[in-house]
Amino acid sequence: MKMTGAEIIMESLKKEGVEHVFGYPGGAVIPIFHQLFNAPFNFYLARHEQGAVHAADGYARASGRVGVVIATSGPGATNLVTGIATAYMDSVPLVLFTGQVSTEMIGNDAFQEADITGITRPISKHNYLVQSVDELARIIRESFYIASTGRPGPVVIDVPVDVSKAETRFDYPEHVHLRSYKPVYKGHPLQISKACKLIEQAKRPVIYSGGGVISSNASGELREFVKKTGIPITTTLMGMGAYPETDPLSLKMLGMHGTCYANQAVHDSDLLIAVGARFDDRVTGKISEFIPEARVIHIDIDPSSVSKNVRVDVPIVGDCKQVLAEINKLVKAPEIGEWIERLQKLKAENPLTYKDSEAKIKPQYVVERIYALTKGEAVICTEVGQNQMWAAQFFEYSEPRTFISSGGLGTMGFGFPAAIGAQIARPDRRVFDIAGDGSIQMNVQELIVAVQHRLPIVIAILNNGFLGMVRQWQQLFYERRYSQTCMSFAPDFVKLAEAYGAAGIRVEKKDEVDAAIEKALAVTDRPTVIDFRVDREENVYPMVPAGKTIRDTITRELL
Amino acid sequence: MRHVISVKVENKSGVLARVAGLFSARGYNIDSLAVSQTEQEDVSMMTIVVRGDDRIIEQVKKQLNKLIDVIKVSDHSDHPSVQRELALVKVATQPAKRSEVYQLAEIFRAEIVDISLKTITLELTGEPEKIDNFIELMRPYSIKELIRTGRISMNKE
Numbered sequence: 171m172k173m174t175g176a177e178i179i180m181e182s183l184k185k186e187g188v189e190h191v192f193g194y195p196g197g198a199v200i201p202i203f204h205q206l207f208n209a210p211f212n213f214y215l216a217r218h219e220q221g222a223v224h225a226a227d228g229y230a231r232a233s234g235r236v237g238v239v240i241a242t243s244g245p246g247a248t249n250l251v252t253g254i255a256t257a258y259m260d261s262v263p264l265v266l267f268t269g270q271v272s273t274e275m276i277g278n279d280a281f282q283e284a285d286i287t288g289i290t291r292p293i294s295k296h297n298y299l300v301q302s303v304d305e306l307a308r309i310i311r312e313s314f315y316i317a318s319t320g321r322p323g324p325v326v327i328d329v330p331v332d333v334s335k336a337e338t339r340f341d342y343p344e345h346v347h348l349r350s351y352k353p354v355y356k357g358h359p360l361q362i363s364k365a366c367k368l369i370e371q372a373k374r375p376v377i378y379s380g381g382g383v384i385s386s387n388a389s390g391e392l393r394e395f396v397k398k399t400g401i402p403i404t405t406t407l408m409g410m411g412a413y414p415e416t417d418p419l420s421l422k423m424l425g426m427h428g429t430c431y432a433n434q435a436v437h438d439s440d441l442l443i444a445v446g447a448r449f450d451d452r453v454t455g456k457i458s459e460f461i462p463e464a465r466v467i468h469i470d471i472d473p474s475s476v477s478k479n480v481r482v483d484v485p486i487v488g489d490c491k492q493v494l495a496e497i498n499k500l501v502k503a504p505e506i507g508e509w510i511e512r513l514q515k516l517k518a519e520n521p522l523t524y525k526d527s528e529a530k531i532k533p534q535y536v537v538e539r540i541y542a543l544t545k546g547e548a549v550i551c552t553e554v555g556q557n558q559m560w561a562a563q564f565f566e567y568s569e570p571r572t573f574i575s576s577g578g579l580g581t582m583g584f585g586f587p588a589a590i591g592a593q594i595a596r597p598d599r600r601v602f603d604i605a606g607d608g609s610i611q612m613n614v615q616e617l618i619v620a621v622q623h624r625l626p627i628v629i630a631i632l633n634n635g636f637l638g639m640v641r642q643w644q645q646l647f648y649e650r651r652y653s654q655t656c657m658s659f660a661p662d663f664v665k666l667a668e669a670y671g672a673a674g675i676r677v678e679k680k681d682e683v684d685a686a687i688e689k690a691l692a693v694t695d696r697p698t699v700i701d702f703r704v705d706r707e708e709n710v711y712p713m714v715p716a717g718k719t720i721r722d723t724i725t726r727e728l729l
Numbered sequence: 730m731r732h733v734i735s736v737k738v739e740n741k742s743g744v745l746a747r748v749a750g751l752f753s754a755r756g757y758n759i760d761s762l763a764v765s766q767t768e769q770e771d772v773s774m775m776t777i778v779v780r781g782d783d784r785i786i787e788q789v790k791k792q793l794n795k796l797i798d799v800i801k802v803s804d805h806s807d808h809p810s811v812q813r814e815l816a817l818v819k820v821a822t823q824p825a826k827r828s829e830v831y832q833l834a835e836i837f838r839a840e841i842v843d844i845s846l847k848t849i850t851l852e853l854t855g856e857p858e859k860i861d862n863f864i865e866l867m868r869p870y871s872i873k874e875l876i877r878t879g880r881i882s883m884n885k886e
Contacts, residue, residue, distance in 0.1 A: 287743060288746065291743075291746060291750055292754060295797075299742075299743070349800060350738075350739060350797060350798060350799055472795070473794065474788065474791035474794070478791075
């Protein structure tokens, strides 16, 4: 049977089992939207294309499925760019359809033309410009395969408007033939046995687990690995939730704003077992002094992540889930009673703390109360900056895919649209966006989407009237010159929420915090914005300054 | 260090830009680049000569391998290989000096491919170092135009 390109897109999405599509129409995609009108997908009309791509991203992170976006050519496509880069840095599977001007117009500076395959080349896992309707089905099949396998990532399909309208026979390929793309899933047995030997002999081992454990759904294998070996575990920002942070063996997050004990443990370790993590500069600080005595086992599906920043003794290229399962079969527990004792002492002596106040609302207190009142069962999305770090530090994550944050790119404005996607993926859970007053203004237009679809997201704005993280750096490293970080001109967030049809609550006193969260949790048919007026100059501690070592850690007590 | 990297790729539009992008994103200038079809119609071979820190080149090679359209990457810097390049050199020669140019061309086995009242154009193939030497010897005869193809390289068995 003959079909148009637009019909082929719909049929292909059905074959891929897509349920939800995010996007925004425009001239070059009218044929696609014409078919979308009665297609069996839930379509979420963003109010800015950036909102659509972040929502698809949040959906993908919360569900483990591929997020799908459709946007038009030119500005529609360029508005996706930040979202594509965000997903690329954090290895999130997305398939994005962009409209393109008609094939014969490409390169002529046509109306709403942008070379989006050129623009997204370094920030996507792969991209295609569809030159004939005959290759469309194959390209879509390949895109879903590429996006979701190996190290996942976003794939862009640029569809000229004449390709959407042209007709061909629809034949969805069953198999993908890509001779040049064959991700390795199974770890090398010899490397695995070498790793097991190192583990058994270790005196001071630490597991350093990252986002790869979440994306390969290896949380179960990771937990078993810890149980079998008794080795303490720290996670990256992206890896939180893979192992319960409430467990005694959890050292919580490491890195710039990680716990002192996690950073100390890694520094003092004689064996670092990196699983699905990439030794990011926010984790290592000054790389030459990161792990002076440790040998390194590195499990990662991406060969280009191995030995990139640190020397690795036992590289294992493979899927975290499969490799950990193999290791679990062989490994014997090392004798590390003394090490554990030392770390437990360190943990007890250096807890994450803040100086609470009765007069002011501390942002950390708000996060703690969200944790308590949701019994730790909420899905937490964050913006970027202080709000993100407090959300990471003062909420204890126990399940994978419950902490959703832009780690690699650090995209302000990510959290709220991502929360929309997360709420769609997890209707059974309450979803919070822990936001700052700066970040929330970057994609606040998406409020109407949450109202339209009756999504009961709670947006907890930790409102300090500053771009807090930059202000903190200015305070500590730039002589307190708060250049352009004071945001005292801000909208009335309560009225703003109400203007959109959302609920709005302002909290100015500490004893109102619980009631506000409870009131928001009682609202189930629309989003709620809570404007928490928090202590204006609270800082995130501990802090290892950029490029420094743990000896340079700044704690509250030192100031 | 100078690296000679062979990249076997799918013969598709956009592949060259992807490969080149990995070098340009690091501020690396490609010294030379040659691309053409191979024994298989749908496969192209790129030979890239680039100077850079060994560790960073190692990383670039890994990232080249990561590109969906890249089939194979090999570094010919540390393996015996046959390397060739072709150059066209146009020199502005006084009639009196022509025989000197002819003699040099003969020694290097360069061919005369065009001749006019004021110029001689020579074609030379060989190892890149040989071409460098020939060009040096041609300089006194006033080089008007010079083009090189960039090297191609094949590993020895």
